[in-house]
Structure formats: C-alpha cells, structure tokens
Amino acid sequence: MKHFISMQQLSKETMNQILKEAELIRTSPRTINKQLFAANLFFEPSTRTKISFEVAQKKLGLDVLDLHKEGSSLIKGESLYDTAKTFEAIGADFLIVRHPSDYWMEDIEKEGELNIPVINAGSGKEEHPTQCMLDVLTMYQEFGSVEGRKIVIAGDIVHSRVAKSNAHALEKLGAEVYFSAAPGFEDYSLKYPYITMDEAVEIADAVMLLRIQHERHVFKTETDDYLSLYGLTMERAAKMQKHAIILHPAPINRGVEIDTRLVESKQSRIFKQMENGVYVRMAILIHVLKEWGIIHENEINERKMLNII
Template sequence: MVTKKKAVFRRQPFFENSTRTHKSFEIAEKKLGIDVIDFAAAASSVQKGESLYDTVLTMSAIGVDCVVVRHEDENYYDQLIQSPSIQCSVINGGDGSGQHPTQCLLDLMTVYEEFGTFEGLNVAIIGDITHSRVAKSNMQMLKRLGANVYFSGPRQWYDPTFEVYGTYYPIDELISQMDVLMMLRVQHERHDPDESFSKQEYHNKFGLTIERAKKMKQNAIIMHPAPVNRDVEIADSLVEGIQSRIVSQMSNGVYVRMAILEAILQGKS
C-alpha cells in the first residue's frame, strides 16, 4: 500500500472521451488513498490554447507526482518524458491509434487468470485493427509472451506491417481453433467517409454472430476492450454470455491500474 499520499489528477487530462480507463484510474486512486487534483480540460487554460506540454509542465511545477494522459496524437508522450523540466511521471492512457499499455496489461491479466500461461495460446485479434491502439499493444506483448497471434476483420483495416506479429485469415477459418477471441470496437470517429459499413453488414461479415460462436472451443473466451457495439462486433446475447470475459476485463482494470500507480509512486517515495 502507498504509505505517503501523492497528488495525481482526479480527472486526468483526457483529450479524448473515456469511461473505463478514466473511471478505473479514479477508483484505483481512491482505493490507494491517493490525494487527487481535479482537472477538467473544458475549464482549464486548454480552452485558451494552452498546449498539452505546458499543461503537464504546470502540473509538475506545482507538485503533482503523476499524470494520466489520453490524447488524440500518437506518441504525444515523447515530448513530455524527454523534457528535463517535467519531473512528474506520465502514464499513457491511450495515444490516438498508437498504444494503450494499461488496457494491454489488464487484457493480459484476464488471459492469464483463465489459462495460467500465454505460451502456445491461439489468440485472434478481430476487427478495426489499423485504428486500434489496443490491438497494437496486445499484438506486441502477446507475441513476446509466446502466444500465436492471428488477425481478422475488414482487409482495409489490416496493415501488412502486422505480419511480423501474426497472420491474417477470414474469421470463419479461425473461430474453431482459437483460445481467445479479442474483438475490437469499430472506431467510426477515426474513419474516412468511404470506410463505413452498415451495422448489419459488418456483423454478418466480420462480427461474432451466434452461429459463429457455436464453432468456438468449449473453453475459449471472448474479450473486448469496450465499449461494445452490440450486434455489430458481438451478438448482444454473447456480450455477457458464459464464454465472455468482458466484465472481468473491466474489473481487472482497477487492480492493474492500482498496481501501476503503487509501483510508480512508491518509486518516488
């Protein structure tokens, strides 16, 4: 347990919308007894044109020990962590379509709780891969931990550079052989107008339908970083079904983020 209370953002500087990451960090902070400072971008100098760098520089200068940031720009954190003027720790709460390391850790925890290993597991990452920061973090770590990674979804949302981590197959060729199905949210906010599918078309071609779920291994699990577009990525009845671990992912998010905060702040004690 953190013995000395530290100041972090209660409302982290999230420049993109968030429910699970934002609120689970907030709960994690409260469970650890951390002093928190309220931050609302809409009521801050961000509205006057202040940059992310200057916002974090200010927080560091006034004594904040750790900030959790979500931003639409990929690799936004490079400037922050390379600056000798910024002394606070920076936790990446998601950077555009780049990376989502804390989501990756809670996903790994969920898989490990289920199987006790990563070695040799067949894991399919399915959906809007190109636009997904979760997919990019997960494919890298799953590969390093010994899992066999596969991809599926719309071809236009798959980049050939992902081949270093795994192979692309149509979803119907994967289902019966997978231990883990990691379904991804369709990220409409990052799409060009010509990239759209109707909800029904996407579900029929690329989603986890009731019929496809019948082909899953008995001990296989369904995951999704949420929010889930029900009856788009996953059939509604499967979201909270017996093989789903989506609720477990959300619960695990609090404990993973508690561990991250505790490790960082104890290091500063």
Template sequence: MNLLSIQDLSNEQIYRILDDAHAIQHNRELALNATGALLFYEPSTRTKMSFEMACMNSGVNLLSFTPETSSVIKGESLYDTVKTMEALGANFVVIRHKQEKYFEKLRNLSIPIINAGDGTGEHPTQSLLDLHTIRQEFGSFHNLNVVISGDIIHSRVARSNAYALDRLGANVLLVSKPEWRDSSLPFDYIEMDEACKVADVLMLLRVQKERHSLGNQDENYLENYGLTLQREKLMKPSSIIMHPAPVNRGVEIDSSLVECERSRIFKQMKNGVAIRQAVIQVCLQKGGIIYDITH
C-alpha cells in the same frame, strides 16, 4: 519510470505488474503518499474511471482536470499543462490524447507519465489488464491461440496486445476487413469462421466509427466479420470472448453474447482497477515515492 508503450516493459516487468495486481485483488492494502493528475483529452469511461478508482483505493489524491474548463480552450499546450501539474505538486500524470506519440513532446519532466492511449498508437494499461485476464483463465500464454478481430488499423489496443502476447509465447492471429488491416503488424490474417474454430481467446475490437470516412462503413459488419450466434457455436468449449469496450452491440458481437458464459468483458473492466493500481505503484516506486504495504 514512464509507461508509454507495452514495449517499454520487459517480460519480467510485465509479470511483476500482473503479480502485483493479483496480490492487490487478494486483499493487500496499498497506501501511497502521492498526488496524481488525469489528463484526458479524449472521451473515456472505463479507463478514466478505473484510474480514479485505482487512485482512491491507493490513497492517492487527484487534481481535477477537464479540457473544456481548463486553459486548454485558451490555447495552452499539452506540455505547459503537464508542467503546471508538476509545479502544483503532482507526482505522476495519466494522459489520453488524440495525437499519436504525444509524449515525445514531454521530455523535460521529473514525474512519470502513464499513457492511457495515444491516438491509434498504443494503450499499455489495457494490454496489461487483458494479459491479467488471460493469465487468470489459462495460467500461461505459451502456445495459446489469441485472435484479435476487428478494426486493426485504428486500434491502439490491437497493437499493444499483439506485441505483448507474441513476446510472452502466444500465437497471435488477426481478422479484419481488408481496408482495416495493418501491414506493420507481422501476424497472419485469417477468416472469422476459421478464427472461431482455432481461438483460445477471441478478442473483439470496437469499430471506431469516429476515425472512419463516411464511405468506409459496413452495414452488414456483424454478418460478415463479427461474432454471431452461429459463429460462437464453432468455438472450443474452453475458449473465451474478450472486448476492450465500449461494445457496439449488434456490430462486433451479437448482443446476447456480451454477457454469455464464455464472455470475460466485464471481468476485464474489473481487472483494470487492480492493474492500474499496480502500474501506479511501480511508476512511483521508481520515482522514489514512499508507500506502505500491509499483507
């Protein structure tokens, strides 16, 4: 089983992964007889290291890979690199790549692919850990007002989360600068002040400066579109703040709010390990890998 898009999963499969992650976090030990390869062609801290931790926790051996010290610098294609991992004995690969839908070129494989981010496409495991965090907080997604705010057009996180949350019964709303809006997403855009008043979950996104032209910057982004101290006071008492990170402190959010009482930013990171353990488990189970579970 591949995990390339959040839309690959049925609602039932999403809940199964969330339930598995919950069980993993409550002391269920999982031992997998497997080897994995993490192929990260773009920089990453949280996603890459949480996959590493998920593998260590599950007893999965890892093949070491960095593009800068591999045959990639000699011109080796992504397909040939993945086929090499398969030939060496990897049972699955986790890939982050700058090219959207890179996986469409990886058809002739017998091992699962887990998408860790494809350009500005999707980021399904981030979406799953966000869903896990929201479910822990509210118990359900039904009729929750979830506002996704920021650099929508460049965000794979926004796309994955918007699709999943809508399917699971949440009311999805968006906030963005006009030039950063994504017309392909069928959700309403509102202003940030209104968003803070109505949101049960306020999900902020990183301004992805590396994907912008020099003329597409906003020195006053925090005041115009970000979560300031004044806007945080408009939020409902039960509302939470989320962010996939890395956080541009003082840009998307006032620095003092990153670790405030309603912030779940570091909890999201913690939840990422269990979610990725659960995803690896599901992908390998579908691939016929043997594993042992003790309760």
C-alpha cells in the same frame, strides 16, 4: 523505466511482475501510506479507463486531480507540455494522460523534461498499455499463461491502439497472435497473420473483438452487414472451443462486432476485464512510483476493511 508509455518498453519479467502484483491486490487490497496527488489529464472521452484509474487511485488512498479539456487553458492555446509542467509545479506526483495524438509523449519530450512519471492511458491509434495489461491478466486468470495460446484480435486493426499493444505484449509472452479484419481495416505494417472469423473461432483460445472506430475514419463505414460478414455471430461462437473465451476492451457496439447475446454469455470475460482494470492500474501505479523512488515498500500497507455487522 522512466515513463509507462509503451508495451514495447516492458520486458517479459516486468509484465509478469505487474501481473503478479495485480493478482495479489485482487485478494489483498493495498493502500499507500503517504499523501500523493494523481493528475488525470484526459483529452478524449473515456468511461472505463478514466473511472478505473480514479477507483484505483482512491483505493490506494491517493488524492485525485482531474483536468477537463473544456475548462483548461488548452483552449487558450497552451501546449500539452506546459499543461503537464503546470501540474508538476503545483504538486502532482504523477500524470495519467489520454490524448488523440499518436505520439503525444514525443511532443512533450521535444519541449522539455518532466520530473514526475507519466502513464499512458491511450495515445491515438498507437498504444494503450494499461488496457493491454488488464487483458493479459484476464487471460492469465483463465489459462495460467498465454505461452503457446492462440489469440485472435478481430476488428478495426488499423485504427486500434489496443490491437497494437496487445499484439506486441502477447508475442513477447509466447502467444501465437492472429488478426482478423474487414477489407480496409488491416494494418500490414504489423507482421501478424490474418485469418477469417470463421477460421478464428475454430483455432482461438481467446477472441478479442474490437469496435469500428468511426471517430478515426475519414469516411463513414457502413455496418449493416458487418456482423454477418466479419463479426462474432451466435453461429460462429457455437464453433469455438469449449475452453475458449471472448474478450472486448469496450465500448461495445452490440449487434455490430458481436451479437448482443454473447456479451454476457458463459464464454464472455468482458466485464471481468473491466473489473481487472482496477487491480492492474493499482499495480502499475505502485510499480511506477516505486521505480521512481516516490514510494518505498514500507509505505505500502494492506487496506483495512470495515467490519460491518
């Protein structure tokens, strides 16, 4: 694996390997016994993804380099490729990139070649592979496997990179994937069946809600009746199976796609997903760095915990 860009590039075996590593890290923290520089290049706003990458990097003992678009040469016209090559030249060992372009990695590869690994932290409307892996880990913790499970992804499908990454991965792992969307939010280039939210809550083992991505819409979408028509209301949640769980990649628009009382309900795993983001991103970093030969197994240690009396 050259770069960690798309869930479509990962085999079922590789996904399971990363999930096992993440679960191991959750119970037995790891550090890398080697000085490495992680470069975080975020060209879109981010809370969970950016901070969890930083926490993952620091838990692994890495040095973190942060790029902020406003303070970079991008505002002077520098290309993403040249920015990436700059970080490579000054000593970054790998790049974490989030960018509004759907195909920014293809744009980089058209200009030249990077000699350090790149991890996709979100590409436009197309992919969000690390978010997908933490979502799947949360489901594995709940069900042991997603094989044969019915997973409904509901919301602004057409603008959602999370929906695309999750649908591809979950299908590969043996789940039955369904979409639910308001009119105009569908993406019929994807082959998964559409059902209503009333149907979704009755069949789903997990309902993954998505916010309306207003920043990607050409025209403003009204949300006054969205919850009652297309969202997860208290009445709909009451019809969910007892074992079923509620997921959301966040940020959450409370009272729009989900009733605010459900965000921290017994069936919600939304904040568990955020916690799992650190473990998954640590596992992905270890996996990619080992694949590239940047680290070796003997350079990965259990993190010593402080004994505080």
